[in-house]
Amino acid sequence: MNRPAKAPADLHPLTDTTANERLYRYESSVKQAFDNIVPVLKQIASERCDPDFVDRAQQITAQEFGFELPAHILDTAWATGLDMRRLFAWCVFETYRRVSDEFFNADPLGGRVGNDFQAFLQQCGFHLMDITPCADGRLAHAISYVLRLPYGAVRRKSYAGSLFDIENTVEKWIETELMRFREGIPNRADEPTRYLKVVIYHFSSVDPAHQGCAAHGSDDEAAAREGWERLAALRQAIENGFCCGASVGLLLIGMDTDTDAIRVHVPDTNGYCELNQWLDVAKVHEITRGLSAAEARTRIAELVQAHMPGSHAGGAQANGMGASSTDGLSDKGMLQLIARLIENNLSQIDYVRHFHDGHYQDIGHAERFIGTGIGFEEIQLRNLTYFAYLSTVEEGAADLDVGIKIFTGLNVSRSLPVPIVVRYDYHGNVPGARERAVAHCERIAAALKARYPALCSDGMLHCLRAVRDCDAGTPIELVGSSLEPVTGGMH
């Protein structure tokens, strides 16, 4: 936050400096809140021999964190010693709760409502944008920062390796179509727009062999290919399962997790893209930096058009030969949408250059906690959370094991426990849904305990349980924690 701003001359003419300042304030304040925990606890630990220790500790945390420590942990310190691990986990959970509450109460990123973007998307020929970034924490800011989209106006479903669930996406497509037919939301079914599915795979320009996508063994080609295969399979599933020209739009994007620059695999008029052909936005930045804003926009549109497969080769494909499921409207609209994403990404490239010296210092994992279950809309910051989205530990065990391995390096090696937030969002208008969500959290927490018994019994894994009514727009509701005071043994 105290970093001196570089001269605007460095910046691209299309960069939104006001947004960059605001986004940086949010990023640094949230991360600072987490990163402050260890130094403050060290200070508290150093005063544990003080006769007024409990008062002193509360005084320090009230001042540094803005909240008090739980009495049931401090009060037993005189007898059993101060359990710094429990205090650490408790502070991480409390900080998470405060960050989450602020997000839902105050909308600090201003992305909850996205009417302008929704209108633009429909102009481009799409009624819903459904994005799957990798679940890697280094892509958690993909929507709000890297692409600068209002998180409330797009669907985000993160999966390890960006390998989204086809059956689940078909269900969402069905639900979306029915809302168009029955209720005209977001537009009527007879309007010629499509559902757009986007995959964002990732790679590392600084350390390509080690810091790429773990799910694909840092093999960028495999990440792109398998992402595209999943997209093509979704389209085939919908075209096979439904008649009358049912289809979806597809878009494949790569992202450099060191610089946040994206590369776009511009699709041809048949909706297919080339895996080894893309438009690199870092290059777009370079090419258009010296132009005026208006000139840069024109040049970007030209570059997007030029990167359509077939546009160099004489346009045989570009004439829409074959059983095309797209039409002129959505071709043109797809190019407009891509141009907008590129323009948005230019701001993020300058964000990283300006505030993070060109590339992030934490090119690898530096997450503050593990988030597992269904939800976490409020996590829009890079490297804050390792995600293991899952309905059951049985299905998500591989992702969880990776998370535990990462946190063994990040935390356990420093004698700090692994903090896991188990979250389950539900639709409050469905009777009994809240109770089922709470039960689901408890089942996941029990399965975590069964999977990592040694960590749990050593106090090296702690678990917070939270649910949220995603229809109501309210903050999360805490429903339990492994840090709760142990009550009497009478029941």
Place this chain on the structure above:
Amino acid sequence: MNRPAKAPADLHPLTDTTANERLYRYESSVKQAFDNIVPVLKQIASERCDPDFVDRAQQITAQEFGFELPAHILDTAWATGLDMRRLFAWCVFETYRRVSDEFFNADPLGGRVGNDFQAFLQQCGFHLMDITPCADGRLAHAISYVLRLPYGAVRRKSYAGSLFDIENTVEKWIETELMRFREGIPNRADEPTRYLKVVIYHFSSVDPAHQGCAAHGSDDEAAAREGWERLAALRQAIENGFCCGASVGLLLIGMDTDTDAIRVHVPDTNGYCELNQWLDVAKVHEITRGLSAAEARTRIAELVQAHMPGSHAGGAQANGMGASSTDGLSDKGMLQLIARLIENNLSQIDYVRHFHDGHYQDIGHAERFIGTGIGFEEIQLRNLTYFAYLSTVEEGAADLDVGIKIFTGLNVSRSLPVPIVVRYDYHGNVPGARERAVAHCERIAAALKARYPALCSDGMLHCLRAVRDCDAGTPIELVGSSLEPVTGGMH
């Protein structure tokens, strides 16, 4: 099969004796195939000292079962002794496969296509009948026998305690509505028909305190009440989640698992029913047995009408006061449908009287194997299969534990292993769906092994894995088994 038929004078005039004969032939032949396994294996065991043992064993099984035993189990008998437990499990799985294949290849119940019933259902004001019986094996014949419905024309989703998954049913409702809007299947969305959700709870007239629904502690009132609560919650979920009069029809039915007589909680014109008021089809049988077929039909219609709540009380409710989500068409249609179900059930009451001496000998559990996963459309026989429908062992553990307990009594106590068929049906028109179904089977089998390690290592639990493309209408495909020959240790 050799039972002497009683004089037709005993039968209700509406009983379909031809269907009863055909259904009994199918039931007895399938059950005989399973129940033959132990006596034949005993015979084989008695000849294990014979020098030509392997040939002799194959000769006996070819004659008795119509299939051969696996060479890899017989061939090691000279060295390790004959592993009768493995042979038993193998024979159960092979018999299951043959029964399943016959079902999908030859449609022995003639219920695959149900165009007449579908047309009748739509006349009654419903475009889909979605039935949840309890997953208890004593209700596995509810569709094809107890209600005499073509299994291909109704949706069956069994759950322990008949407590169906609301979110999953809302999804199915959405899918059904979209098909009506987009493709006019089974009828157009502007036709005034509704989705009908039916719950069948159960009780035991012979031993009501012990042989009722285990999930409800044999408390019939609780079984009815919780079934109705689930139905009402589904309707509320759909009315809350969708505008423009979206709703569903609801029907609550009780079933006596000893006699197969049902009782119908006839709903009022607002779509609500009374939990302590029903029309008992055993009584209908008694009242109408002496009439002609035509007179009996008329009397049944009168009885159904008379059992609508409010029809005795002067009809305040029957005038449709309040925010009714039903209309005249579906009120009348609901009564017609109920009358049809009652008429169908009369045949089944006579079936049990005629072929099973008035009530089943196996009033408790007598299942031949456990079925777990998603699928089992071919299981339409009473007490053949204990079902634990589940996506993961983590979520379905309670149902599985009950199944293991039941089979500890049925099999393990006789030194026979628990045979479990793990099944996962998939939609073959979705790319990659088969591979995911196979992987899902493997994950479930591994989780079973982790949950019941002692049974598995003692050879007292065996597991067959099968998948099926439910779009293609083809038989199941076996994808693995714990009985496969152990291959060399080189990989």
